[in-house]
Amino acid sequence: MAQHNAQQHTAKASGGEQYFNATPSSPDVRVAHEFSVRDHDVTVQTSHGVFSADRVDLGTRVLLRHAPELPATGNFLDLGCGWGPISLAMALDxxxxxxxxxxxxxRSIDLTKANAVANNCSNIHAGKAEDVPADMQFDRIWSNPPIRIGKDALHELLMTWLPRLTVDGYAYLVVQKNLGADSLMPWLAQQLGEHYEVSKYASSKGYRVIEVHRLAA
Structure with missing residues (x-):
């Protein structure tokens, strides 16, 4: 039963909505929480209508536990930020x-902005895709991607952003094994081509952490 509830939790936002709705219709009732992200204690606000509103979800915890140390500087992307746990971990690291x-x-964007301010993370820039400069490349991409948007939409999302890795840049994606992680890896390798390496970086609690490395041309 616990596993079933966890899977249902990943599918919908708090309040029963799909978390990938652009404008949630549920009431925006802010609730304060204290969490730990990569050994950083943070105080955050969450609300209905966003992904995993009452916790740091298991997939994100797996990603944050296993993703390697970040470079000290660079441009990093949190793709599908929710209320901001991955962004906060990156910014504090x-x-x-x-x-x-x-x-x-x-609402997720508003919460990430508020949580960045609350935790003195002035290096977080939250927004929609069109708010990111079109020519920007990223040294690191971390994501718990929104699998529930459907395969075609997910593939389009990943192929929009992964090619924006810098040369020698890395992406780390956490995907549930029973939601297609093992089939996603060869698909990414085929689509991205010979200048990328795609591999399983870690496995934990039914999740895969997928590593994508952009090689020199």
Whole structure:
């Protein structure tokens, strides 16, 4: 039963909405929480209508536990930021880096902005995809991607952003094994081509952490 509930939790936002709705219709009732992200204690606000509103979800915890140390500087992307746990972890691990937090959900973006301010993370820049400079490339991409948007939409999302890795840049994606992680890896390798390496970086609690490395041309 616990596993079933956890899977249902990943599918919908708090309040029963799909978390990838651009404008949630549920009431925006802010609730304060204290969490730990990569050994940083943070105080955050969450709300209905966003992904995993009452916790740091298991997939994100797996990603944050296993993703390697970040460079001290660079441009980093949190793709599908929710209320901001990955962005906060990146920003606190690498305070000299610029963190771009992207989501379609306007409430998620507002929460990430508020949580960045609350935790003194002035290096977090939260917004929609179109708010990111079109020519920007990223040294690191971390993502718990929104699998529930459907395969075609997910593939389009990943192929929009992964080619924006810098040369020798890395992406780390956490995907549930029973939601297609093992089939996603060869698909990414085929689509990205010979200048990228795609591999399984870690496995934990039913999740895969997928590493994508952009090689020199």
């Amino acid at each position: 690498a305070p000299e880096a610029a963190i771009y937090a992207v989501d379609v959900n306007e």
